[in-house]
Amino acid sequence: MTRLQPRTVGQLLDAGFEVIKFRPRVIGWVAAGVGLPLLVASRILVATTSATGAQSGLSDVLVGDVTSNTGRDVVVAFVVSGLGWLAQMLIGVAVAGIVTRWLVGSDPDIGEGFATLRRRGLVAVGAWGLALLVKVALSVVTCGLGVLVVVPMLSLLAPVIGCETGGVDSFRRAIRLGRRRLDALIGLSFLWLVVGGAISFVTWSVSQLLGELLSSRPAWASVSVQVIGVVISLFASTVQASVMALTYLDVRVRTEGLDLVLDLPNTFGADTAAKASSHG
Numbered sequence: 001m002t003r004l005q006p007r008t009v010g011q012l013l014d015a016g017f018e019v020i021k022f023r024p025r026v027i028g029w030v031a032a033g034v035g036l037p038l039l040v041a042s043r044i045l046v047a048t049t050s051a052t053g054a055q056s057g058l059s060d061v062l063v064g065d066v067t068s069n070t071g072r073d074v075v076v077a078f079v080v081s082g083l084g085w086l087a088q089m090l091i092g093v094a095v096a097g098i099v100t101r102w103l104v105g106s107d108p109d110i111g112e113g114f115a116t117l118r119r120r121g122l123v124a125v126g127a128w129g130l131a132l133l134v135k136v137a138l139s140v141v142t143c144g145l146g147v148l149v150v151v152p153m154l155s156l157l158a159p160v161i162g163c164e165t166g167g168v169d170s171f172r173r174a175i176r177l178g179r180r181r182l183d184a185l186i187g188l189s190f191l192w193l194v195v196g197g198a199i200s201f202v203t204w205s206v207s208q209l210l211g212e213l214l215s216s217r218p219a220w221a222s223v224s225v226q227v228i229g230v231v232i233s234l235f236a237s238t239v240q241a242s243v244m245a246l247t248y249l250d251v252r253v254r255t256e257g258l259d260l261v262l263d264l265p266n267t268f269g270a271d272t273a274a275k276a277s278s279h280g
Contacts, residue, residue, distance in 0.1 A: 016243030030113035038087035092158025152185035153178030159248035
């Protein structure tokens with residue numbers, strides 16, 4: 001990786017793809033091992049409840065006519081969205097841990113990528129639960145307006161957990177860092193919203209096409225659509241995790257001189273630099 005420097009939103013997006021291209025095997029296997037079980041579970045839940053008219057996302061419940069849904073439909077929508085958010089959180093933690101190790105001269109393999117998640121998994125799940133409660137509460141109380149600011153700030157939560165050693169204070173740490181580049185984070189959050197909409201449209205279009213081509217085998221058509229949806233969602237989540245890991249580093253370079261901290265090995269040794277970078 002080149003020397004750290006402040007980056008624009010466009011540069012962050014480009015660098016996110018460069019992260020995946022740099023070690024595609026490590027990033028791909030770690031992201032698949034972390035995200036696939038959760039994404040598959042959410043797709044199975046969608047497929048098995050679609051016949052009853054269950055909503056496929058939390059936004060449909062919060063924005064749509066909730067009175068037209070049964071209690072079961074609402075629960076399904078929360079569970080499906082929650083599983084997707086949890087997959088994104090865990091992938092973000094693992095990818096951020098890998099990227100940070102690169103910066104101190106290490107080249108972690110697949111096993112070390114999963115080791116980061118084992119060390120920080122409990123903190124990640126707890127932070128995910130707290131973030132989920134905050135998002136839902138703000139969506140209900142402010143009719144969705146509150147999440148326009150809070151969600152972008154919390155988008156740094158996964159890399160904070162994956163790169164630093166804090167526990168409960170990781171939530172507050174993510175918000176403090178998020179405030180420093182709120183404009184860029186809002187832009188990125190809007191981009192993820194657009195990408196999510198595009199994924200939903202592509203999945204729907206493919207389902208219509210496969211429904212026509214495999215009209216005699218509807219079960220095969222349904223399975224094919226869900227598999228395509230999982231693959232697209234996994235790739236999008238991996239790209240998002242890579243971009244947010246670099247955004248986290250960008251914030252720390254701009255406001256905490258992380259690039260200077262990483263020069264410490266030249267004077268004090270590699271161990272000192274690694275500890276300084278992980279503690280923020």
